[in-house]
Amino acid sequence: MAAGGGKGVRMGGSSLLADFKQLGALSSAHRRGYQLEVLLEQLFRRAHFRVDRNASAAKPRQTDLVARYGETWYLIEAKWHNRPVGTEVFDAVRSRMDRTASSAVIGVIISVNGFIDSAVDELRVRRDRGTILLLGEEELTQVLSTPRSLVNLLQVKREELITHGRVHLAAVPKPRRRRRPATDLPGSGVRLLDRDLQPLPYVTSGGGFGEFVFTEELPDVDWAFGNGSGVSLDVPVRPSNEDGIVELLYGLDSMGWTSAEPRWNIQQSGANWHGVGAREFTQALRTWKKREKTLEDAHGTEQVTYFDTCQGGGFYTLTASIAMHHLRPVYDCHLSFQLPGVPVDFQPIRHLFEQFDAAVFSYFRPLSSASIVRHHLMDRMTLEAVGYVVSHSALELEEADGTPTEWVTGLVVSNPYCGKDGSPTSDEWPGQVAESELLVCSLRSHHPVDEPKEAYHLYWWEYAYTSEALVLRPVADW
16 A cells, blocks of 8 residues: 555635646656656745755766755755655665765655555655655645645644654554643633532523623734834634644634633634633533533534733734634634734744644734724723622732732623614624623622622723734722
């Protein structure tokens, strides 16, 4: 059996891919191979590599292509034989790599008809003799369709080989990841209580779909020294299932992009579940069957919106749709950042692209309008409190019995702008929240949890839109 030689799904929309399909009709293997080299030269150039064809980097033997991206050099050999490529090609490429002026050159072998399994195994075992990356037909058609994904694909292959000792090929089954426990993610220091001060895992509200989330803190990325505005960055990511979402949270946490109080909202037809904390979000995702049982007519998918702040200023949202069956596949997953400016150090963001296979290049774009919209009420609106958001004070004031004081920092209230027909009762109120029966408000003046106030009022609200979601901060006081 040959690895990487399967007929992958062909993707349209690219002239390179159309040219590749036409090459298959050529009867002359020599002509077909030559035209493949020409096509690959165009591919690497479109992916912003500097390319030399028929290069003499490994004299006396000529090489199909030598390409450079940044400070990394690639020695590329293309094969379109009638059979899978074996160890003789690997040895020839390795020999040419040994004769190059730099020991840091990476070999790339592209074989339309795949690779012999034993040769792939030997490549993995002998990886100490030089890094050689393999591309079969399925991966070739993918990068011909989206050339800019080539850089990330090569980086993923290199990391798999060096770090994990695995040869990354589309036709080779990927090892199943160990399911990450929710307990290794940071838990929230915030508690949610009902009106009787009983703890809640999350706030359950009537509502529908809308991709929004409540927050107690909303950084203003336009507030900075000097002129200018904040920037946005949108990153499409491709987790295959619910566990991939959890893996993404682990990655964000490892980069320092998880705070103690991220906010989230899981949306279904007829219900929303609002919560705090990365660990709590993971636990809520994995108990989807329990939540589904509370619905009369559950939709086939649920939407999630996750919000957190960034170190150094700014924030991001994570949105995705997850199917309501045991495989839990994920659709349309996006990370959307708003930052005070373009960071000087790109490495964390570059690492994000590499780790989560964000194959499509993204760009920092300046915000064309103010990031945050604020609306102050002329007349305070009385609110009906049905729950509380509580946490310990940073000052750690203690009760008489020595226990730390818990303070009410937020309120769960009935939504005064909830329209019966799903439309807001105020022109200024964001339409996505019109169906939500409850709001989670930030409380401007905190008070001890055992000293509830007779009345609370809505004073103002502010919100921001990322490319995929609304982040809303209603502000109340007593």
